[in-house]
Each structure stands twice: as C-alpha cells, then as structure tokens.
Amino acid sequence: MAAIIWTTIGAVLTLSVYSFLYKDNPFYKFAEHLVVGISAGYYLVIYYFNFIQPNVVSPVFQLRLGGEAIGLGSNTWWLALIPGLLGLLLYTRFFPKIGWVGRWPLGIYVGGYAGLGLSPIMQARVLDQIGANALPLTSVTNILVVGGLLGTLTYFFFSMKHKGVLGVMARVGIVFLMVGFGASFGYTVMSRVSLLIGRVSFLLHDCLHLI
Amino acid sequence: MRREIPLAITFLVGMFMLVDFFVPHHAVSSAAAEMKQWGTIVIAASILLGVGNLIRVHYKKISRKQEGWGYSIVTMSVMAIMLFFGGPWGTIQEGSAFNWMFLNVQVPLQSTMFSLLAFFIASAAYRAFRLRSVESSMLLISAIIVMLGRVPLGQLLTRGLPEQATLPWLTEMIMAYPNMAAFRGILMGAALGVMAMGLRVILGIERSYLGGDK
Numbered sequence: 001m002a003a004i005i006w007t008t009i010g011a012v013l014t015l016s017v018y019s020f021l022y023k024d025n026p027f028y029k030f031a032e033h034l035v036v037g038i039s040a041g042y043y044l045v046i047y048y049f050n051f052i053q054p055n056v057v058s059p060v061f062q063l064r065l066g067g068e069a070i071g072l073g074s075n076t077w078w079l080a081l082i083p084g085l086l087g088l089l090l091y092t093r094f095f096p097k098i099g100w101v102g103r104w105p106l107g108i109y110v111g112g113y114a115g116l117g118l119s120p121i122m123q124a125r126v127l128d129q130i131g132a133n134a135l136p137l138t139s140v141t142n143i144l145v146v147g148g149l150l151g152t153l154t155y156f157f158f159s160m161k162h163k164g165v166l167g168v169m170a171r172v173g174i175v176f177l178m179v180g181f182g183a184s185f186g187y188t189v190m191s192r193v194s195l196l197i198g199r200v201s202f203l204l205h206d207c208l209h210l211i
Numbered sequence: 212m213r214r215e216i217p218l219a220i221t222f223l224v225g226m227f228m229l230v231d232f233f234v235p236h237h238a239v240s241s242a243a244a245e246m247k248q249w250g251t252i253v254i255a256a257s258i259l260l261g262v263g264n265l266i267r268v269h270y271k272k273i274s275r276k277q278e279g280w281g282y283s284i285v286t287m288s289v290m291a292i293m294l295f296f297g298g299p300w301g302t303i304q305e306g307s308a309f310n311w312m313f314l315n316v317q318v319p320l321q322s323t324m325f326s327l328l329a330f331f332i333a334s335a336a337y338r339a340f341r342l343r344s345v346e347s348s349m350l351l352i353s354a355i356i357v358m359l360g361r362v363p364l365g366q367l368l369t370r371g372l373p374e375q376a377t378l379p380w381l382t383e384m385i386m387a388y389p390n391m392a393a394f395r396g397i398l399m400g401a402a403l404g405v406m407a408m409g410l411r412v413i414l415g416i417e418r419s420y421l422g423g424d425k
C-alpha cells in the first residue's frame with residue numbers, strides 16, 4: 001500500500017514538473033519549491049555533519065574525536081577554533097556596521113584557491129596539453145590534432161588582426177570549434193533525453209504498468 | 212583598513228599556497244594542508260550562510276504575505292522535515308528517513324527538472340541548426356553524427372557499409388580528433404585566463420570579490 005502511495009506521489013510530482021512545458025502554473029511552482037527546500041535541507045545537513053561537526057564543533061567543544069578527547073588550549077584545539085571563528089565571521093554581513101569583517105575569511109578562501117590553482121593549472125592544463133599535442137606530422141590524424149589546436153588557439157588570439165595566414169588559421173579554428181561544439185551539443189541532448197527516458201519509464205512501467 | 216586587511220590576507224595566503232608547490236618541505240606542506248582545511252571549513256560555513264539567507268528570504272515573504280507566500284511555506288516545511296530527519300534527532304546513514312527522502316524525492320525530482328531541458332534544447336536546436344552558413348552546417352552535421360552514432364539506430368542505418376562509413380566509427384573519429392583538438396585549445400585558453408585572474412587576485416588588482424562597499 002505504501003509503495004502505491006509513494007509511486008503515485010512520484011508520478012504526480014513528475015507530471016507537475018512536465019506541466020511547465022505548457023506554461024508556468026501552480027503545480028510546477030509547487031514542485032520547484034519542493035526541490036529547493038529539500039535540496040537546501042539536504043546540503044545543510046551534509047555539510048554540517050561532514051565538515052563542521054568533525055573539524056570544528058567536536059574538537060572545540062571537547063567532544064571525543066576518534067576516541068581521543070582534544071585538550072583545551074592544545075594545538076589541535078586552536079587549529080579547530082580558528083577556522084570555526086573564520087566561518088562565523090562570514091555571518092557578520094547580517095550586521096551592516098561590522099559586515100566588512102566578513103571579507104577576512106573570504107580573503108583566505110579566494111587567496112588560497114587562487115594560489116593553489118596556479119601551478120597545477122599551468123602543469124596540467126597548459127604544459128601537459130602542449131606535450132600531448134607535440135606529435136610528428138606523419139599521419140592525417142596527427143595533422144588534424146596539431147592543426148586543429150593551432151587553429152583554435154589562433155581564433156582566440158586577438159592581439160593581431162585575423163588577416164592572411166592568421167585569418168586562414170582562425171578560419172580552420174572556427175571549423176574545428178564548430179565540430180567540437182556540435183559533438184558536445186549531441187552529448188548534452190543525449191544525456192537529457194536519457195533522463196527523460198528514465199522518467200517516462202517510471203510513469204509507464206512503475207506507475208501504469210504499461211511496459 | 213576595511214579593504215587593506217583582506218587584500219593582505221589574500222596576498223599572504225595566495226603566495227603561501229604558491230610557495231607550497233615549489234618547496235617540498237614538511238613544515239610548509241603541513242601548514243598548507245591546514246590552510247586548505249580552513250578553506251574547506253569556510254566553504255561549508257558559506258553554504259550554511261546561503262541556506263540561512265534562503266530561510267530569511269522565505270520567512271520575510273511569509274510574514275509579509277507577499278505574492279506566492281504559500282510556496283515559501285512548502286520550501287520552509289520541506290527544509291524543516293529534512294533537518295528533522297537528518298539533524299540532531301535523526302541520522303544520515305543509508306536506510307534512514309533522510310536518505311530515503313534524498314533517494315526517492317530529491318534525486319527523481321532533480322532528474323525530472325534536468326530532463327525538462329531536453330525539450331528546450333530541442334527548440335534551441337531548431338533555431339541554431341538552420342543551415343545558414345558553413346559553420347552552422349558543421350555544427351549540425353557533427354551533432355547529428357554524434358547523436359546517431361551512439362545509439363542502436365545509428366548502427367542500424369549504416370549496417371552493411373564499410374566500417375569507415377558507419378556512424379559509430381565517424382563518431383569515434385570526431386570525438387578523438389577534431390573535438391579533442393578544439394577542446395584542448397579551449398582548455399589551454401581557459402587555463403591561461405584562470406592563471407591571469409589568479410595572479411590579479413593575489414596581487415590585489417582584482418578586488419570585485421570584496422564587494423562594492425568601502
């Protein structure tokens with residue numbers, strides 16, 4: 001009985017979402033707000049239990065962590081308290097007079113990820129890619145890969161006018177980009193259609209038992 | 212001081228992370244690991260801040276009985292239910308009510324929302340794929356080959372032809388060569404952009420993340 005009720009609720013919600021194809025309506029809005037609420041609640045709980053509780057709340061409030069109590073004032077205690085306070089500083093934006101203090105944790109986060117990303121990005125996304133593309137021009141496929149990369153990079157090179165050789169290379173780049181975008185588009189359509197098939201299968205198989 | 216202190220923090224933390232990559236010393240790497248942990252905690256706190264803001268917006272809407280306040284009650288109630296099942300009175304383990312809600316309500320609803328995009332993509336494709344130029348025809352041909360080449364219909368349509376003329380083979384070729392070349396170029400360009408932006412942030416040239424106030 002419970003299975004029938006939940007399947008029916010699932011079908012009603014699925015149809016509510018698809019009703020948007022006709023026009024915006026109260027059923028769609030209901031489903032939309034349901035998703036927002038459930039997602040917010042889900043992520044709040046997950047982030048709290050996965051990050052805040054084990055790294056801040058448990059050590060700072062002397063709760064046992066892995067069977068071992070953290071000593072008050074110990075290095076571990078301070079190392080848990082400081083990021084906890086930094087996290088709390090974010091909430092100062094609710095108080096306009098001291099809202100600017102909320103920029104401090106932002107500085108740590110933004111600066112940290114800017115610095116952290118620089119070298120690995122240079123290594124993985126530039127140098128390694130150049131290395132992988134340094135191919136001998138002995139086959140059609142290698143010429144395609146090398147020419148395509150040079151053409152694409154030329155197309156995004158705006159310091160000189162795309163005339164003459166540069167213009168021809170940029171043109172080649174556009175062709176490669178269009179083929180690439182077409183392939184990506186094809187994949188995106190297929191992934192969405194496979195989700196659609198999943199929901200239609202739910203409606204026709206699980207709910208109506210037609211297939 | 213309201214802007215200088217965060218700029219100094221950004222510079223120091225950014226440079227320290229940069230130094231960590233080049234100095235393989237235990238003291239530096241353990242300090243950098245601690246900083247990364249701090250960053251993760253700040254992100255988690257910012258997620259909680261985002262949810263707090265959502266609650267504030269919907270609470271205002273309900274208390275002022277603004278248009279659509281009934282839907283705000285739906286959002287707040289479902290959020291409260293999730294917090295009840297997953298919070299101090301509940302558990303997030305497999306088989307719990309919280310996990311059940313996630314698997315049976317959130318995941319199907321989100322997948323339905325995403326599947327809705329299939330229809331909008333189809334209508335966008337109709338407009339984008341009209342054969343107006345060589346470029347748009349390249350996009351059209353490539354997309355059709357990839358879409359058909361990955362499904363049984365594509366195999367059926369070109370059955371009996373030499374392998375090099377079948378749609379699955381053409382799809383593999385498109386993905387392995389022109390597609391890879393184009394996206395490698397985009398990847399490199401984007402990486403250079405990210406690096407330039409990272410340097411601007413560390414050096415304090417880019418300050419938009421601090422907000423508009425003084």
